[in-house]
Amino acid sequence: MKSDRISRGHAIYLHGHVELLEADVEHESYTFRVKGSNHEVYMVHYEEGSWLCECHDWRGRAPGDPGSFTCKHIDSCYFLLADLKGIGKQSTLEFGTKKIEV
Numbered sequence: 001m002k003s004d005r006i007s008r009g010h011a012i013y014l015h016g017h018v019e020l021l022e023a024d025v026e027h028e029s030y031t032f033r034v035k036g037s038n039h040e041v042y043m044v045h046y047e048e049g050s051w052l053c054e055c056h057d058w059r060g061r062a063p064g065d066p067g068s069f070t071c072k073h074i075d076s077c078y079f080l081l082a083d084l085k086g087i088g089k090q091s092t093l094e095f096g097t098k099k100i101e102v
């Protein structure tokens with residue numbers, strides 16, 4: 001079952017509100033720009049198996065749950081990365097320690 005947050009992340013992706021700005025495939029380092037529901041813009045980074053987002057949700061919850069909490073912005077980046085890697089039809093996607101059902 002998809003969580004609500006993942007569904008919202010998927011919606012952000014479907015609306016084209018997530019954009020890959022920089023990619024270093026060799027080092028698996030990515031920078032994204034994500035437009036949220038109130039048209040605020042957040043920068044999201046993926047580096048060395050860890051995600052970082054600028055939003056209040058992530059900064060408030062990630063320190064208490066290191067490495068495993070992702071916000072809807074980060075979730076939207078999974079869908080874009082899956083699409084760019086051509087693995088969007090796969091049922092399970094893995095980044096670092098995180099697995100996501102798509």
Ligand SMILES: [Zn+2]
Binds near residue numbers: 042
């Ligand atoms: Zn966020």
